[in-house]
Amino acid sequence: MTPAAKTPAATSPTAARPEQTLAELSEGQVLARIFPRLPGAATQLLGPGDDAAVLRAPDGRFVVTTDMMIQGPDFRMAWSTPHDLGWKAAATNLSDVAAMGARPTALVVAIAAPPSTPISVIEGIADGLRDCCEALAPGCGVVGGDLSASDALTLAVTAFGDLEGREPVLRSGARPGDxxxxxxxxxxxxxxxxxxxxxxxxxxxxxxxxxxxxxxxxxxxxxxxxxxxxxxxxxxxxxxxxxxxxxxxxxxxxxxxxxxxxxxxxxxxxxxxxxxxxxxxxxxxxxxxxxxxxxxxxxxxxxxxxxxxxxxxxxxxxxxxxxxxxxxxxxxxxxxxxxxxx
Amino acid sequence: MTPAAKTPAATSPTAARPEQTLAELSEGQVLARIFPRLPGAATQLLGPGDDAAVLRAPDGRFVVTTDMMIQGPDFRMAWSTPHDLGWKAAATNLSDVAAMGARPTALVVAIAAPPSTPISVIEGIADGLRDCCEALAPGCGVVGGDLSASDALTLAVTAFGDLEGREPVLRSGARPGDxxxxxxxxxxxxxxxxxxxxxxxxxxxxxxxxxxxxxxxxxxxxxxxxxxxxxxxxxxxxxxxxxxxxxxxxxxxxxxxxxxxxxxxxxxxxxxxxxxxxxxxxxxxxxxxxxxxxxxxxxxxxxxxxxxxxxxxxxxxxxxxxxxxxxxxxxxxxxxxxxxxx
Missing domain, CATH: 3.90.650.10 (PurM-like C-terminal domain)
Structure with a gap:
């Protein structure tokens, strides 16, 4: 670190400002800081940046599940780090995919947050999404997203999976004696x-x-x-x-x-x-x-x-x-x- | 209608109670009232009710986009009917799928709402989702969802599409003279x-x-x-x-x-x-x-x-x-x- 880099942000507009908020950045600027942190998916043909993503479905089918986590009913900012939130939002959806007998392939993530949210919170969520995918479902990536304003931090994750040619394992298939x-x-x-x-x-x-x-x-x-x-x-x-x-x-x-x-x-x-x-x-x-x-x-x-x-x-x-x-x-x-x- | 059916709900526990709220019903009871209102998708192999849905991807690929609408920043309950909200949440996502040159096939919908929300609001949203799919993208259905509690009504829709063997139409393909x-x-x-x-x-x-x-x-x-x-x-x-x-x-x-x-x-x-x-x-x-x-x-x-x-x-x-x-x-x-x- 050079001495100049230690100058407080207030006197040096080019210095890093870790507590910059969403209100100070355009959606494009926020996404430009988030997407490089996120892993691509092995099945991804087209990732973020267009109107929609395109994914491969190798056996001609795909599994899909969706789940929303909301500050207050589902988590408290004092207890969960941003990394925890990203991790848990990914993990709970990956688990629903796995429960079908499928291998998770990709996520799309819609985040709504108050304009006062520091960008570091969104970056932490992105890091949690990435680390969870890498740890629990290698090859699974984040292929798209959406960013909105809200009073309560909200994460809506939709996850996809590949059945690899197998039939899905349903809740309804158990037989007496199993x-x-x-x-x-x-x-x-x-x-x-x-x-x-x-x-x-x-x-x-x-x-x-x-x-x-x-x-x-x-x-x-x-x-x-x-x-x-x-x-x-x-x-x-x-x-x-x-x-x-x-x-x-x-x-x-x-x-x-x-x-x-x-x-x-x-x-x-x-x-x-x-x-x-x-x-x-x-x-x-x-x-x-x-x-x-x-x-x-x-x-x-x-x-x-x-x-x-x-x-x-x-x-x-x-x-x-x-x-x-x-x-x-x-x-x-x-x-x-x-x-x-x- | 029989005379008995005119008895006010307060004196007849079996009469219809249109203003029943989410707080009075379990998630399962709400979903049981919503899903029959929603169209299945032509590509649907497994619909709502298990850990995840399973969809066909006829050409081995699928298009996906996600978008969230939140009461306050994105809509006002005094201006939009519940039917409008479901319609718009579907329409804006279908449009992103169409913009890739794809035909919309299915939606998953996560809804968060205050416990005081009348069930009729959720039913109206479901009707709007259905009517929009039927009007603008016949064959497109709602194959899964999630219901959560929140202070602000929130709709997170993820939409899927089929490229029918064509290449996606990107934003980046225009050439001078086009x-x-x-x-x-x-x-x-x-x-x-x-x-x-x-x-x-x-x-x-x-x-x-x-x-x-x-x-x-x-x-x-x-x-x-x-x-x-x-x-x-x-x-x-x-x-x-x-x-x-x-x-x-x-x-x-x-x-x-x-x-x-x-x-x-x-x-x-x-x-x-x-x-x-x-x-x-x-x-x-x-x-x-x-x-x-x-x-x-x-x-x-x-x-x-x-x-x-x-x-x-x-x-x-x-x-x-x-x-x-x-x-x-x-x-x-x-x-x-x-x-x-x-």
Missing amino acids: RVALAGGLGEAGAGLALLFRHGVDANGVPDAALASAVREQYPVEVGAQLAPRPPIDLGPAASLAGATAMMDLSDGLFIDAGRLATASGVGIDFAADSLGDSVGLALGGGEDHGLLATFPAGAVLPEGFRLIGMATDAAGTVLVDGRTHEQGGWDPYRGWDGALG | RVALAGGLGEAGAGLALLFRHGVDANGVPDAALASAVREQYPVEVGAQLAPRPPIDLGPAASLAGATAMMDLSDGLFIDAGRLATASGVGIDFAADSLGDSVGLALGGGEDHGLLATFPAGAVLPEGFRLIGMATDAAGTVLVDGRTHEQGGWDPYRGWDGALG
């Missing part, structure tokens, strides 16, 4: 959210960045699972190759989501309590796990990364634990956490 | 917005539904172009078949957008003033036209629906009118409208 298996964590993300609500707020209950940072340092697994989840994307295609009869992404807690799979397939699911960890309630009720719940034929060998957690039965639509009705309909992170913490 | 042509209106949507800002607000400048309705009745073309645009979707593929060398959707005004096409192609554009209507300033500066600006080789016959408005020159990056520099960089609907109204 092995029920899981890839990914159970309850950690829900526990992380509860920790943030308990220890990441000030005396008035307002989310606080320093407190959240401290609780993240103390509980990196749980808070990390909540703020920057790492769904087992590779295991979606692996499950499909291994003959999975049904599969879904876990977003609303194992109990609720298993009920959806059971209903769609016309089977029951009976979990083995001892496969659900120390806290069965947390395992069944914690939301945002973003693991893969899958069923495999009775004789199938589970792909590495999946573990057996139960069996499909012929009691259509029921979800049992060790053959008994389980009372917990869903995990509420605002209640009941003390007991789980022990 | 004919510059336009399909769709010029300046009407900008004029409509100016009319709404002038006559659709109360004495305090607050948007007012009754006043907006009156100005819409008086100026149906202009206000309709702003609130429920009808971009010439069919003419995107038609232009491609006719040999268009470059094409783009008009969203920020002809002058600005022509400059983008000129810069991308390394040509200049010289408009003929007498082809731009009575108000050249409005034609060049009015935003949100959502027409198609295209260039064709010198000898090409323009497809029906396109009209000649200028020529491509070798003065790279310039936009002229009758060979002269035009001062107006962009239309500001908050200024200058009085003159145009006359």
Whole structure:
């Protein structure tokens, strides 16, 4: 760094101004700073910059899913870094693609933000999108986007996937006698959210960045699972190759989501309590796990990364634990956490 | 209708409650009311209800674009009906697909809304999405979605298209000597917005539904172009078949957008003033036209629906009118409208 570069921005208009806001830049200028940070997609024929992108769909089909994250209901700026937000927006969508047995190929990302937002926040989101794609779905890139003004930071991601010639793995294909298996964590993300609500707020209950940072340092697994989840994307295609009869992404807690799979397939699911960890309630009720719940034929060998957690039965639509009705309909992170913490 | 059905909802829990809000329904219940209103896509292999949808990409490629509309910056509930919002969210995305020379095949739609939103608003948006697809892009359907909570109503649409074996028509393909042509209106949507800002607000400048309705009745073309645009979707593929060398959707005004096409192609554009209507300033500066600006080789016959408005020159990056520099960089609907109204 030259001495001149240390001159404060106010006296040197050419110096870097990291806290420049969106209001000071045109959409074109913002995009020019964002797109170089983003990876292209291996299937990309035409990337950002025209009216639309063009992607290859190698087997003549593509998988598509969309999801929106909004400041307030879905995240708090005091708890999530911009990098976390980009990472999570990518990860949750990639997980939905993987849950079809497809390999994620590309994302398009629409971002709305207040004009007062520092450009560094948007750059951090872009870095999170990139790092998540590179870590969890190499070859998947960001091929287009949109930038708008809003009061609340909003990320709308649409993700695409390639079935590589396989049939999609639906929620409806489980059969009585199938092995029920899981890839990914159970309850950690829900526990992380509860920790943030308990220890990441000030005396008035307002989310606080320093407190959240401290609780993240103390509980990196749980808070990390909540703020920057790492769904087992590779295991979606692996499950499909291994003959999975049904599969879904876990977003609303194992109990609720298993009920959806059971209903769609016309089977029951009976979990083995001892496969659900120390806290069965947390395992069944914690939301945002973003693991893969899958069923495999009775004789199938589970792909590495999946573990057996139960069996499909012929009691259509029921979800049992060790053959008994389980009372917990869903995990509420605002209640009941003390007991789980022990 | 039986006499019993006239009993007010408060005394008859089974009667229809049109003003039921999102807060009273689960996401699943809302989706169950929305999806039956939406058309499936002709290319759809798997529609809503699983982790992702699956679409055919008949020629092994697909076109994708995304755009977000947010209450406040992008629309006002007093001016737009829910049907308008769904229609416009679809139309603007379909137009970006058409501008590549592709035929729109499908949309996915993420909606965020305050919990107090009546379900009828979401149903109206769905109806607008459906009617726009059916009117402007038959065979195009809604194949997936997402529903979230937010303070401001937000619609994020991602649209897909099929190139039907053709190469995409980019912004960068114009050559000096090409004919510059336009399909769709010029300046009407900008004029409509100016009319709404002038006559659709109360004495305090607050948007007012009754006043907006009156100005819409008086100026149906202009206000309709702003609130429920009808971009010439069919003419995107038609232009491609006719040999268009470059094409783009008009969203920020002809002058600005022509400059983008000129810069991308390394040509200049010289408009003929007498082809731009009575108000050249409005034609060049009015935003949100959502027409198609295209260039064709010198000898090409323009497809029906396109009209000649200028020529491509070798003065790279310039936009002229009758060979002269035009001062107006962009239309500001908050200024200058009085003159145009006359």
